[in-house]
Amino acid sequence: MTTAFGRPDTTTRLQRPPLDASGEPEVEPVFWEGEPAGDAWRDPGASAVIGPPAVSEKAAEDGEAAQVGRGPLLSVPELLFGRRVKPTALALLLVVALAVGAAGGVVGWLFGRAGNELTDAGVTLAEVKPGKERPVGSVADIAKRVTPSVVSIEFKGANVAGVGSGVVIDGAGYILTNDHVVAPAVQDSSAKLTVVFIDGKRAIARVVGRDSKTDLAVIKVEADNPTVLQFGDSDELAVGDTVLAIGSPLSLSNTVTEGIVSALHRPVTAAGENGGPQVTYDAIQTDAAINPGNSGGALVDSSGALVGINSSIRTETGGSVGLGFAISGNYARKISQDLIQKGEVKHADMNVNVRSASAETAEGAQVQNVPDGGAAAQAGIVEGDVIVKVGDRLVRNAAELTVAVRDHEIGETVPVTLARQGRELTVQVTLRSD
Structure with missing residues (x-):
């Protein structure tokens, strides 16, 4: 502490340069001895010297600036490796890199194959080149x-x-x-x-x-050259014949279903639209799937001819259960032709009110009321009579009487068989318009 913070020793003197033999201080020669003082920084005691101008006086007088040269650019090998590399060395390096990459790919492929022994990238499945043969009259041919x-x-x-x-x-x-x-x-x-x-x-x-x-x-509709479906003869159908139903069930357009004719001359009745007259028609029953949206579509036979217009189904579930009904093609042709030619249709009628009846002695349409002046009244039909046959067709209920009468023309006289008080008789009825 005394040494560090005490008063300085008064006997201490600043170091002086050594003296020569004559008693004068020795001075070492400077390293620029004998050289001109071109650089002011070489002699700390020298005065500052201003360097030469950036532009020579001649260039300044001529108005031209000194041109500064550009150094050489680095080549790609110098940029990558920091020095020049021989072309052969570069080529060899490229070959080595490609070989390493290929080896890595092969190793990866091998590991991939080893990962799942059940796969095989070399398998190619066989394909049958010829198209499927579809004979004329097949379902596919008819649908097309x-x-x-x-x-x-x-x-x-x-x-x-x-x-x-x-x-x-x-x-x-x-x-x-x-x-x-x-x-x-x-x-x-x-x-x-x-x-x-x-x-x-x-x-x-x-x-x-x-x-x-x-x-x-x-x-x-206005359409250019539409494809027309020709009518067939629905009277030639037999139970068991193959039929196709074509339409747009559940908004699925161009749907084709196949089935058979399950029954013929099946009377179908339904309530009219918004309180309109009751709908009654002679139907072809089929098990070809028919659903909402099929209505109005085609029922065609094995030749592709139109034999019915799909109209309704009978179901307790709301879906198709194999009980579909189509309006017979022959009757639909007659009605549509009248609509096109006249805009309306008139039907043959007996002008009688009936209900379905079934008893041990008779089954048919029992007369409930006979309006005066009608065809039935003119023929002598009375209340209580049970109509069992119109022309050649049996009548088993009220709906069947309607379709049996409509099979005939207005003004045509047809034999009507009925049961009255336990006996059977036939009367001639001249049909009138409804």
């Missing part, structure tokens, strides 16, 4: 020929919307469908009918005529 003539019918308005089906029956654009398909659009002035063809083309449809009693209607 028929589906272009079956259309979807869409109706949409402020309060109604739905989809049904239809069949092109004439090249002028006439389409046959069910009356209950077009009825909502007719009853709602804001609604419009649109027909959609198999190729996606759409056309606005207009109603030509309706027959609410038989649930048939004809509409018309």
Whole structure:
């Protein structure tokens, strides 16, 4: 502490340069001895010297600036390796890099194969080149020929919307469908009918005529050369014959289902649209799947001819259970032709009110009321009579009497067999218009 913070020793003197023999201080020569003082920094005691100007006086007088040269650029090898490399060395390095990459790929492929012993990238599945043979008359052949003539019918308005089906029956654009398909659009002035063809083309449809009693209607569109479906003879059908139902069930357009004719001449009745007259028609029963949206579509036979217009199903579940009904093709042809030619249809009628009856002695349509001046009254039919036959057709209930009478023409006289007080008799009835 005394040494560090005590008073300095007064005997201590600053170091002086050594003296020479004459008693003068020795001075070491400077390293620039004998050289001109070109750099002021070499002699700390020298005065500052201003260096030469950046531009020579001559260049300044000429107005030209001194040109500064650019150094050489680095090559790629110098940039990558910091020095020049021989081309052969570069080529060798590239070959080594490619070899390492290839080796890594092979190793990865081997590890990949070893990861799952069940896979094999070398397997190629066999393919049969020839197309499947479809003989003429097969379901596929019939569907190919028929589906272009079956259309979807869409109706949409402020309060109604739905989809049904239809069949092109004439090249002028006439389409046959069910009356209950077009009825909502007719009853709602804001609604419009649109027909959609198999190729996606759409056309606005207009109603030509309706027959609410038989649930048939004809509409018309403007279309260029539509595919027309020809009518067949539905009277030639037999139970067990193959039939196809084509339409748009559940809005699934161009749906084809296959089945058989389950029964013929099955009378079908249904309530009329919005309080309209009761619907009654002679139906072909089929187990070909028919669902909501199939209405108005085609039922075709094994030749692809139109033998029915799909109209309804009978079900307790709301879905298809193999009980579908189509309006017979021969009757649909007659009704549609009248609608196209006249815009309306008149039906043959006996002008009698009946109910279904079944007893030990008779089964048929029992007369409830006979209006005066009607065809039945003129023929002598009275209340309580049970009609069992019209022409050649048996009558087993009230609906069958209606379709049996409509099979005949207005003004035609037909024999009607009936049971009265336990005995059978036949009367001649001249049918009138409904």
